[in-house]
Amino acid sequence: MNIFLIGPMGAGKSTIGRLLSQELKLNFVDSDKVIEERAGADIPWIFDVEGEEGFRNREVNIIDILSDEDNQVLATGGGAVLRSENRSNLQGRGTVIYLQASVAQQLERTSRDKNRPLLQTPDPSVVLHTLMEQRHPLYMQVADVVVDTERRNPKAVVTDIIAEL
Ligand code: S3P
Secondary structure, eight states, X not given: OEEEEEOOTTSOHHHHHHHHHHHHTOEEEEHHHHHHXXXXXXXXXXXXXXXXXXXXXXXXXXXXXXXXXXXXXXXXXXXXXXXXXXXHHHHHHSEEEEEEOOHHHHHHHHTTOOSOGGGOSSOHHHHHHHHHHHHHHHHHHHOSEEEEOTTOOHHXXXXXXXHHO
16 A cells, blocks of 8 residues: 655644554655655755755655655655656555645644745745645645645544545
8 A cells, every 4th residue: 555645834744644654554754854864964955055946856756766665655745746757656656645724724833843945934824825826736636535634633634534545
């Protein structure tokens, strides 16, 4: 079984992913963490030195490798769907779950996090709205299942996902 979680920053991909992997006895893998391990640097550093383009190139390489594995829940970064290579790898190699949440909820869940370069602006709410407008159609394009995480207990979300598999 190969489950891919997609959706915006603050949708709950890491929390839900970890819990879902425990329930299904699968490995949990977070593509952002693997990118950081391979680079020997954190995401803000990669954005700073290589730009978003450099980060996206790394992301394509890592998702290509990781999505080819099995018995896992793979949480991807919120922008992974921007690249067509990622979209086709995810769609072709497993079940894609789109975790949805409002911008207000995304903001609450990401407000204290300094590890997301795209949100280090005076008004992250504007950024999150813009990103959702661009990315929602792409998330929908690759999703097999859409699940709402808005103000919901992660356990309830996991139960919903398992019912849809
Ligand atoms: C990004 C989301 C982040 C991370 C990077 C870029 C994005 O992952 O990949 O900061 O473009 O939405 P999370 O969705 O896990 O926060």
